[in-house]
Amino acid sequence: MKKSIMVLFFLLLMVSATLMIGETLVVYSNFALISSNKVQRTNGFLIIPTTNFTIQNSLSTSFPIKWYRYHKGELCSLQAFLNAYVGKSIEFKFQDGSVKTLKLLSAKPQILQNPHTGNVYFSPVGEYIFPSPILTDEKNYFVVSTNATRLSYNYISTNIGWNAFYTLNMNSSTLDAKLLLWNETDTAFKNFHLFFVAGKQFEEFQKSGIYPKALAIRGSQTPENSSFNSYEGYKVYNFGIVKTLDANSKVYFSLFSKKVNVEKINVAYNPSQNFTKVLQAVRIKHEFALPAGTISIYDEKDEIPYYLGQAKVQDSPASSVLEIPYGENFNVEVKNVKVRHSIVSKKSFVDYYRFYVVNHSNKEESVWIYEYVPQSSEVMSKTLNIERISANEIRFYVKAMANSEENFDYEVRASY
Numbered sequence: 001m002k003k004s005i006m007v008l009f010f011l012l013l014m015v016s017a018t019l020m021i022g023e024t025l026v027v028y029s030n031f032a033l034i035s036s037n038k039v040q041r042t043n044g045f046l047i048i049p050t051t052n053f054t055i056q057n058s059l060s061t062s063f064p065i066k067w068y069r070y071h072k073g074e075l076c077s078l079q080a081f082l083n084a085y086v087g088k089s090i091e092f093k094f095q096d097g098s099v100k101t102l103k104l105l106s107a108k109p110q111i112l113q114n115p116h117t118g119n120v121y122f123s124p125v126g127e128y129i130f131p132s133p134i135l136t137d138e139k140n141y142f143v144v145s146t147n148a149t150r151l152s153y154n155y156i157s158t159n160i161g162w163n164a165f166y167t168l169n170m171n172s173s174t175l176d177a178k179l180l181l182w183n184e185t186d187t188a189f190k191n192f193h194l195f196f197v198a199g200k201q202f203e204e205f206q207k208s209g210i211y212p213k214a215l216a217i218r219g220s221q222t223p224e225n226s227s228f229n230s231y232e233g234y235k236v237y238n239f240g241i242v243k244t245l246d247a248n249s250k251v252y253f254s255l256f257s258k259k260v261n262v263e264k265i266n267v268a269y270n271p272s273q274n275f276t277k278v279l280q281a282v283r284i285k286h287e288f289a290l291p292a293g294t295i296s297i298y299d300e301k302d303e304i305p306y307y308l309g310q311a312k313v314q315d316s317p318a319s320s321v322l323e324i325p326y327g328e329n330f331n332v333e334v335k336n337v338k339v340r341h342s343i344v345s346k347k348s349f350v351d352y353y354r355f356y357v358v359n360h361s362n363k364e365e366s367v368w369i370y371e372y373v374p375q376s377s378e379v380m381s382k383t384l385n386i387e388r389i390s391a392n393e394i395r396f397y398v399k400a401m402a403n404s405e406e407n408f409d410y411e412v413r414a415s416y
Contacts, residue, residue, distance in 0.1 A: 032160035051185035082107035091129035164293025198291030199234035331361035359400035381410035
């Protein structure tokens, strides 16, 4: 494996000194590092059971091995029968009902030959009749050649991962978080140590393009212990021992329920020259790390709960402020019009803008405006307090009285 994958193995060694006891899942957003010591000895080799989405070159062992190979489970299918009978005689029933004994020359494409007449049939339409069933090994495993009698190991499997889901109650300023662990492999895990890792890892292995459909969501599980740690720029959540994770299943785990500082605002990002509705958003100041996920926002009025909207959340470290748009404001519209472009010299110009806000509601509304400007430009206004938040982005704040239309001017001086 490449350097980035080796970091994952070092992480596994860090998170617990007891990982080699029983089974451990270190779960990332779309794959898992699986650690165990469950092996079987057969014909002088050790057999390591795996999922059906194992990365074949990801095996790492605690003891030197001579060599290993990966066995991908074989499905009992027509293609498996054809592969087993290549070069042998089988019976074939044609559409007219006649049955002939033919030799299977090729399984893919399907080519048969009549040994008596020499006639060749290419992908004929009809029914194969095989003389006996075939033996297929449907299990997935590593075959390891080693002198060791016991072996601890790690391997990576795709089709296991997790997502974070947040629920924000605006009325109580409470943020609830839960993690959805999904296992879309054919393997069930019992009494295993569970870790979630938040952060982006560079992946240098190829993932399978086959994703089986997951079954219905199972009920919530409560781990015996849960804790939080940081390691090498990642966030690690330790959920202790989990009793079961079924094959093709999903399970929710509660992460936290905490108070946050919440402010409801209106925002407009780079408004066009035509009136468009502003966005409703929340600013959330949090003193704890938030892994990337999806947030659903609710509020209450007269003891009636309302769903306000949903949005994606990026990884956000502690002591940060998230600004999350979740829907449009029905009553407020804005536009930003370039009213004049003036050439000052061969290498400089001034653009004059007029910003409009229309408030159709019966209360005062305020809007935060974000606008891109040329890098190293100078932005000026007699009426607006304009803040430069990056080299090429500004922000300012406007208010509009109830049932009114307001406009504000600013200018941008820049050079070519």
